[in-house]
Amino acid sequence: QVQLVESGGGLVQPGDSLRLSCAASGFSFKLYDMGWFRQAPGKDRKFVAAVNFSGRDTFYTDSVKGRFTISRDADNNIVYLQMNSVKPEDAGMYYCAAGRQLSGNGHYLRDLYDYWGQGTQVTVSS
Numbered sequence: 001q002v003q004l005v006e007s008g009g010g011l012v013q014p015g016d017s018l019r020l021s022c023a024a025s026g027f028s029f030k031l032y033d034m035g036w037f038r039q040a041p042g043k044d045r046k047f048v049a050a051v052n053f054s055g056r057d058t059f060y061t062d063s064v065k066g067r068f069t070i071s072r073d074a075d076n077n078i079v080y081l082q083m084n085s086v087k088p089e090d091a092g093m094y095y096c097a098a099g100r101q102l103s104g105n106g107h108y109l110r111d112l113y114d115y116w117g118q119g120t121q122v123t124v125s126s
Contacts, residue, residue: 002026002115004096009120012086020081022096022117032098034072034079035113038122040092048094049081050107059107063089086124093119 008020020036035050049070050059058070069082079096097113099106106112 002098004098004115004117006094006096006117006120009094009122011123011125013126014087014124016086018083018086018122020083020094020096020120020122022079022081024077024079024096024098027098027115029077029098030074032100032114033102033107034070035097035099035107036070036079036081037095037097037110038090038092039095039119043092045095045110047108047110050102051079052102052107061108083122086122088124091122091124093121095119 003025005023006020012018031053033050033052036048037045038048039045047061048064049068051070051072055072060068067085072079096117098115099113102112
């Protein structure tokens with residue numbers, strides 16, 4: 001069955017770096033665009049970053065541009081989110097998601113993703 005398993009979350013201080021991983025299985029990873037979403041307590045799940053199926057195109061919400069990098073490893077079916085210069089507002093549960101044939105702005109839309117992981121928690125505190 002389809003599985004997306006996130007890992008790498010934890011407690012970090014402002015300014016630290018963290019790398020999240022999402023291991024995918026049970027579907028044709030190479031055909032799917034992959035995204036990361038963040039959900040803070042009591043808030044909606046919001047788009048953070050996405051990478052298209054080929055890895056050529058990436059998309060970021062404005063607040064993480066220049067600090068976060070999304071990438072994918074097609075050989076091992078893993079998508080990464082490198083988080084640098086972490087801020088308190090980056091805290092939340094981070095979810096990995098997979099969507100098929102997302103075009104342009106579609107990458108930003110939560111409802112267009114087909115598969116979701118269980119999430120990994122990122123806490124930012126000094």
